[in-house]
Amino acid sequence: MSQWAEKLRALKVEAIALYLAARHPGTPWYAKLLVACVAAYALSPIDLIPDFIPLLGYADDALLLPIGMVLARWMVPGAVMHECRTQAESMMSGARPTSRIAATLIVSLWVGFTTLAMIYILRLAA
Helix, strand or coil: CHHHHHHHHHHHHHHHHHHHHHHCCCCCHHHHHHHHHHHHHHHCCCCCCCCCCCCHHHHHHHHHHHHHHHHHHHHCCHHHHHHHHHHHHHHCCCCCCCCHHHHHHHHHHHHHHHHHHHHHHHHHHC
16 A cells, blocks of 8 residues: 555656646746646646546546656656756645646536536527
């Protein structure tokens, strides 16, 4: 069990490091865009697919995040990632950053999809 806890902690450190890399001046603009999206989703308090949905709820976390993180790490220069990982390690003792913008975007998507579904259902019923 401690092995899983260590992997989870490493994933959290990596997510925070990506968050810091998105704000680092040494990160190219195209990498900042991808890193910002991945970090915002990873640090968002709300998931795209809620975790209570069987299988699919954890699929976004299990598939999208690792793929996005690998692509983001590939695009950020090694020296920048090393510096950001060091900062992230020191931040782990305090409160972790959260992305309210990503949470707002995800809630907006759910409200939009729900509204469209309701409109579609009402038109079918009429």
